[in-house]
Amino acid sequence: MKVLFFALLRERLGCAELVLEQNEPTTVAKVLEQLKSRSQEWRNTLDNQELLAAVNQSFVDFDATVQKGDELAFFPPVTGG
16 A cells, blocks of 8 residues: 655655555554554654545545555645635
8 A cells, every 4th residue: 555645744754655565454544553653753743633634536534444555645634725
């Protein structure tokens, strides 16, 4: 599964994308917890954000299922005018 990070997340994590080995279906929330366990910096960054998530370029809730081969993206809320 490819995981993408956008905007402020990418800057704070120093990572635009990574690949996670995921053989069994899981949820966005479980992937997020796995990412937070990488380091305290990752936990702080991902805990302190009102994150949005997308699977295969469609917005999803954190209880949505993700599978091997999916693209999961995290990004902060978008504001504009």
